[in-house]
Amino acid sequence: MAEAAVAGNGAEAKMRVWRGDASGGEFRDYTVPLEEGMVVLDVIHSIQAMHAGDLAVRWNCKAGKCGSCSAEVNGKPRLMCMTRMNTFEPGETITVAPIQTFPLVRDLVTDVSYNYEKAKTIPPFKPKPKEADGTRRMYQEDIDRVQEFHKCIECYLCQDVCHVIRDHNENKPSFAGPRFFVRVASLEMHPLDTDDRLEFLRNEAGLGFCNITKCCTEVCPEHIKITDNSIIPMKERVVTRFYDPIARLLGALGGKKS
Amino acid sequence: MSTVAIDKRTLRQDTWWLEPMLVVLGLGCFAIYSTWAALQNGNYYAAPYLSPFYSPCLAINCEHVSVPLFGSWYNWSPAILILWIPGGFRLTCYYYRKAYYRSFFWSPPACAVRDAASGYSGETRFPFILQNIHRYFFWASLPILAFLWWDAIIAFNFGGSFGLGLGTLVLITNAALLSLYSFSCHSCRHLCGGGLNSFKAAPGRYKTWGIVTKLNEKHMQIAWTSLVWVGLTDVYVRLLAHGVIQDLRFI
Amino acid sequence: MAGDSYETHEYDVVVVGAGGAGLRAGIEAHDKGCKTAIICKSLLGKAHTVMAEGGIAAAMGNVWPEDNWKVHFRDTMRGGKLLNNWRMAQIHAQQAPDRVLELEEWGALFDRTDEGLILQRDFGGHRYARLAHVGDRTGLEMIRTLQQRAVSLGIDVFMECNVQHLLMNDGRVSGAIGYWRESGELIVFNCKAVVLATGGSGKCWQVTSNSWEYSGDGMGMAMEVGADLIDMEKVQFHPTGMVWPPSVRGILVTEGVRGDGGTLLNSEGERFMFNYIPEFFKAETADNETEADAWYQDKKNNRRTPDLLPRDEVARAINSEVKAGRGTEHGGVYLDIANRRDADYIMRRLPSMYHQFKELADVDITKEAMEVGPTCHYIMGGVRVDADTSATAVPGLYAAGEVAGGLHGANRLGGNSLSDLLVFGRIAGESAADYALGAAAATAPAPAEVDRLTTLMLEPFTDRGGENPYAIHGDLQRTMHNLVGIIRTESEMLKAMEEIAVYKERAARVKVEGGRRFNPGWHLALDLKNLLAVAEAATLSALECKESRGGHTRDDYPDPDPRFGSVNVVTRKHNGTVSVSLEPLPEMPEELRKIVEEQV
Structure with missing residues (x-):
């Protein structure tokens, strides 16, 4: 010094x-x-x-x-x-x-408590029962995607740069922000998880506010592809659930819980 | 407590406005040209080449009929019958959304640069909530792709004999680029395997998803290349049809 | 000043610190039915645990079925030069696998074996590949998992809240007092039990891998209320810290680099570690390059590479090479993985090391060697605790993690820290909860006591002489680096004691500018108290310990001395005076002694 x-x-x-x-x-x-x-x-x-x-x-x-x-x-x-x-x-x-x-x-x-309050709203990890032999089996190819999300160091630069709340303070109560879309994606894609957060994503978390302008991805110091790998895949799952009657009908193309 | 009282649109000192400006220029030029070309209702076929703006040509009065779905009562440009599919596909594409939200809507114009509008509801309301039908456009674009490949194949057929012209190569490249664009799309990636939580159980879909993921990383580049190429393809056929240039024949 | 207003909170258990140990303790106390608060100096999830890279040591046997707690116990004891508290080492080795699996139940995603189980990696001093890991960011995975678990349980977390003093009533702990960093307002906790999980004290030293938070708070506060500190001279200098550029000097380079095939080279390109294999480890260490290289693939028929000797050995070896003139341009040695592993492998196994070097030093570790040298990393010593309960000598006061001493003896093995946090964090939380559930209601502190402590905390704002806290801290770090560093000698340490006395006197004259609202100058001024207390305890212990062993090397007493082979160096404060004494270690049972002494 x-x-x-x-x-x-x-x-x-x-x-x-x-x-x-x-x-x-x-x-x-x-x-x-x-x-x-x-x-x-x-x-x-x-x-x-x-x-x-x-x-x-x-x-x-x-x-x-x-x-x-x-x-x-x-x-x-x-x-x-x-x-x-x-x-x-x-x-x-x-x-x-x-x-x-x-x-x-x-x-x-700055007072970043917004982020800690949002973190509290996310439905936590809910694992399925263990294997018959008492172990947890997960394979590397199943967790690669989620491990990328777990790299998040919670610097909140993505939250800072996101215009949904940066330029429109009034959206804060109804929008969780990129960091928490990554978090929800990490739970939704977790091979052991059994909870369903799509309704939460669409409503409380305000996924629809995101207009995928990708500034979160641009500023991420961990180089997490926030938009391509978490937000858009979550938007697609929300589409399957709420906006795609054919997929719902077919069922087979949907996520684990539909 | 309030946020820091800096009343500038941005503190960025770099040329953040350059990218949105180029996008406005690029997309603007394409939109103007393609609208003009689609409304021409002529000079879109120069045997054996059919302009992709008019393919498949679905009306009986087409210069080159692909499938005669519409009778002779239809006398507007046949491009209108099909262009809404690739148009809608691109309009709802995740990459183009980013591009035009930024450059046309200034929402935001660049990262850490203030939005132009004071209110914002994103894609939660009409009309932008319609972006969610992107995957339907993906499905709909698949038959179009089939026709474009068919066009590329019959571009080897010069009045019954096998040949190869510059136009043939242009059409093949066009079909290839548009296929790459369609199959690198985020919706396609989701449909291939993005919705699964365990890949171990579905090795085939995992593999497909992996390939599409690789392509998807280049989606923006492919989007621009294929956009420019499809425009140039139309230009090429149009110039041939007008007789301004002659096709270069290799075989 | 005296009479300043403060807010008050009532809890059964208050956990100070929100790293791995604090969060695990808080979760356990909560699960036991206690009203629990976790207090942390930084934002939640930023504690030093986040920087741990290599992995969590746990004998799960997923990669080597031969592995079990006994082997882990043996490795830990031998790595610690048998100065460990044997019972802690035993509990640690036995419970670590369950603690790792528990993290998985809470959502952690460790790298996998082909069979879908948790993959384990090689690390220094561990006989088998044993470290559960996530690339080179295991600490991040661990703290995030615990943090999210604590949040989902609804445990109260006081972020950016700095506990300064413990409150006592009738000879037992009754709470704590501190301040909010953001507002500068004072806060008092009334509680039945306190768990200290404040981490270490690396910020006493100049070249360190530790963050500003590591100011020895728990050790300082515990000593203040009568708890014992042990082995404060046992400081681990991690062999591989960055050495260049100057501003990043000390930042950690994970041992995983060597675990995954990186080797140490001097400026002549020689793998010098073969020249530094101590007698104690000769039987299990390869003495030639062929065998060392073969060991990565075939551990049954080859002995391990000396690059992965325990950290104290490697750090001293690097120190000697540099002193002998075989160091690099910037005073380190080379650590090379690029010549043995392809870029893909390196990027997959060591992604954050790649970025760290790329972005901070312009070095591409997939192509070039890194320059590394020792950096102050960990203190093996700390608050003396009971092995089975993590209780300190003060009723109601518990300690877990780096702040506690005993488990690691004279030297800690890599990977044993994260497992320490989980195992003893849980035990401390459980014991504190048991104690709190059986204890009488928390009592409010005497107003006079609060007044006294409030005055101490607000003193730096009064005009007492204009000393700059940053300058004092910088001087202290230089003193400890130069005089109580990796190699020590009596005359230098005596000089250090004189200088520390001067800093104490200067610290009493600190004047900070500005107000109470988020004022780092004030925060540092208050941290000086504990930094100086730990520096003094470490130096006094180091003077007393006239031998070389593990994380304590004396130039004037270069060899181990049996006189110090079975004692703890104990520091305690009584009536304002710090004293040092040698007290015998607990006796190890015969069957465990056999395990440790067994030749393999």
């Missing part, structure tokens, strides 16, 4: 960081020394140590595994710990703003 002032080759990072809370605020400029390999989060820490000890920022692992340090860097939703400073032009002023979809607590920290 503080030793950044000693090392380095004289290069500097010019940052424009949002300071303030729900009552108001402004972008403030800071300049700190730049070391090789630094990421935006390192620079924020330098600002904390050298200029603004109370600069509020959320972070934990600094290795892209915990999903705490979400922010908007030059207007793009990103993990600060995975945004390297050398991806910007030398001398460029880099803007760091808090994520815009959730209420601001202070500086770069």
Whole structure:
């Protein structure tokens, strides 16, 4: 942290960081020394140590595994710990703003409780009985799809970038957001699960609000193909259940529970 | 508590507007050309090539009848009889939805750029709730594909003798690209196996699903390539029919 | 300050920490019928468990039917240089498989064998492939599964709430006091039992794989109310942390890289680990490359590669290579998997390692070798607990996970941490619940006590001299890195004690800027208390322990000394003074001793 002032080759990072809370605020400029390999989060820490000890920022692992340090860097939703400073032009002023979809607590920290409330509404895993020999048999090809969803680090960048709630606050009560479509998909495609969440998806979770414009997929730091692999497959299952009389008639083409 | 008080449409500094602009240009040009071509009601057949905009040609007064379903009372352009199928298929396609919601509706124009409209109900209400019938268009496009392949095959038949012209290759490529487009579609992927929760129990469908999944990853690229190609195919046949150019014969 | 308002909550059991151990404890206490709260410093699901990569060690025998709890027990004891609490090691080895299968019942998806069972992978010090895993993100799978289970059970979770002090009444724990990070408002919990599951203290050191949360909170608070700490000098330096670029120095490179075929090379391209096989492991370690390579395929007829010796051995070996001038440009050694495994295999088995190196260091591990070096990773020592109940010496206080000591002895094997969290998290939750259900109602703390603690917490806002908390923390980390690091010596540690005393004095003069609302400067100022307490306990223990064994290496006493072979180094605080003593380990029963000593 503080030793950044000693090392380095004289290069500097010019940052424009949002300071303030729900009552108001402004972008403030800071300049700190730049070391090789630094990421935006390192620079924020330098600002904390050298200029603004109370600069509020959320972070934990600094290795892209915990999903705490979400922010908007030059207007793009990103993990600060995975945004390297050398991806910007030398001398460029880099803007760091808090994520815009959730209420601001202070500086770069927002109140993400929306997500934790949505998580509580999801019908939990409900496994079928064990095999006759007392084991659980699942095969790799059956769980590959779901393991992709389990990579989610809950950084909520997909929730942040989703225009359904980002630009239309009034939709928040009726829309769960991409993170939770991924979660529901992981349960619906789980080879052991027996519950049915399609009605939930269509109604409470508001799957129909998604217009598949794919920003969630674009910002996902885990490169989960949120739209193609979870949202659209869920939309298709909802179609089978609610909008496709022929498929319902045939039955055979539907999901496990129809 | 309120969200951060930044009153800009976006803080992005890159050329986020470029992509929606190109899409408007691309889709706009195609829409204008295809409407014009579909309303021409002529110059869509240059033996042995039938323009895909008019295939299958279902009216008795067609320049080249595929199946005579409609009698001589029908004297509008026969393209109208069938173009609603590929049109509807593309209109409800998951990729094109993304493309036009972004570029035409600005909903949103790009990621982390504010929506143009203040209200939003997505695909929960009419008319957009109709997007859910996408798979019916997929089914309906299958017979069309069959006709396009048939057209490609008879494009080897030059007045009873076997031949190969540039037009033949154009038609084959067209049928191939449109097939790739149809079979890489998200609905097709679902129907092949996306609805299953255990692949182990259905190895055949797992394999098919796997192939379609691979194709599906390229759905956007295939969508654009096939769109451009089908337009060019019509242009080629139309120019032949007008006599502006001559078909290049290899055999 | 004194008289500041606070909110109060009543619970039977309060669990401090929401990593693997805390969540598992909370679930168990809830299932036992207790009104339970889980309190965590970060958002739910961000605890350090999320960073665990390799897997959960459990002798399920899915890959090697020869495996069973006895072999796991033996591996754990030998890896820990027999300084482990034998009973904890036994319970751990016996119960780990059930805990893993339980996760599966709650929705976890581990990688599979061809028969559809949980696949297990090789790891350092484990005789058989034993680690249930999900690629290289097992910790994420584990914490998400537990988190979702806790949420579905409706357990109350207090997120971004920092517990600062335990409250006592009549010689037993009666609650805890802390603050909300978001608002800075104070909060008091009245309860019958507290489970500490706060993790370790790696943030005392400069090069560490640990996150900011690892500030030794549980150890500091437990010591404050009279619990014992043991083996605080036993600190695990994981052999493979990233070394370049500087800003990522210390970030973990999973042992799974070696488990899946990666080898360590010095700058001369030599597989140097063959030169560092200790006598203790000679019989079971390959002494040539042919045998080591063959072992990956055929474990019956070959001995294991020395690349997978226990972590302390590998870390010391790397340290020696670098000191001898055979290190890489940036002071590490090479870890190469690209020369032995194809890109597909690497991407499937180690996807997050691939991304970590690609995005943070511009290194493509499917094509190039990684540069790695030791990083402070884990503390084997911690709060002394009873093996069967996880109870500390303080009535009503329980501890599980990294905060507790004993299970791992002098050195922890990879994969034994996640299983530790599950096994002892459950036991701590169960015992705390049993205790709470039989205890009298929770009592409110005396107002004077709350006033005293409130004053302590709000002091950094008063003008006391203008010390910067970030500067003190940075200095402490440098001291511990340079003077109480991987290789230690008396004169340096004495110097460290002097410096720690100065930091304590400086910490009393910290002044933070800004207000109470989400103020990281203030949070760090308060964390200094525990960081300094742990640093002091670790240094004092390290001075007392005049030998080298496992995660404690003395330059001035380079060999193990039987005098320290059967004792715990105990640190405790009495009337404000920290004392250190040597106390005998519990005696291992004969039949278990036979298992450990058996030659294979």
